[in-house]
Amino acid sequence: MKIEESNVVETNDYRVIIYPASRPFETKEAKAITERLFDFLATWAAHGKPLSSSFKIEKNQFIIVCVDEEKEMASGCSIDALGKVMREIDEEYQLGLFDRMKASFVENGEVKTLKLLDFKNKLRNGELSKDIEVFDFSKNTYLDFLSHFLLPLEKSWAGGIS
8 A cells, every 4th residue: 555646546544643743854864764664564563464554754744654454453552563663763853743732834835833832822913824724633544634634724623723
């Protein structure tokens, strides 16, 4: 299963796990993370059964892991194994992958990330344009990710902040 850029419409609704970094990846970091995840996912299994999985780095800042659970369900132990690898990557590159108290958005074509409190304050104070698009890291299926990962402010989770 590949989820790289494609015009093919996916028919299976894969499980998605999103790891948002607090900053863009440097080229060497993206290469090392890609190699590490290819190696891990090639052997990723649940109860000894291989998991059909893939990943992509989105916007040079977000790691998106997909699992086809129609073939084999990812178990607690397999999710823990993925979490362990992601924590190692996070510690090595200081990416903030597990910091959920942040908001990422696109302003003037550029991905920006702020602490959640700062983001809310800047929205309330009018320091951020109402034309921004906001990322939603809570998406857990691939079809939801495709259609709702990045939304205009008013249609996003942040639309009610005032």
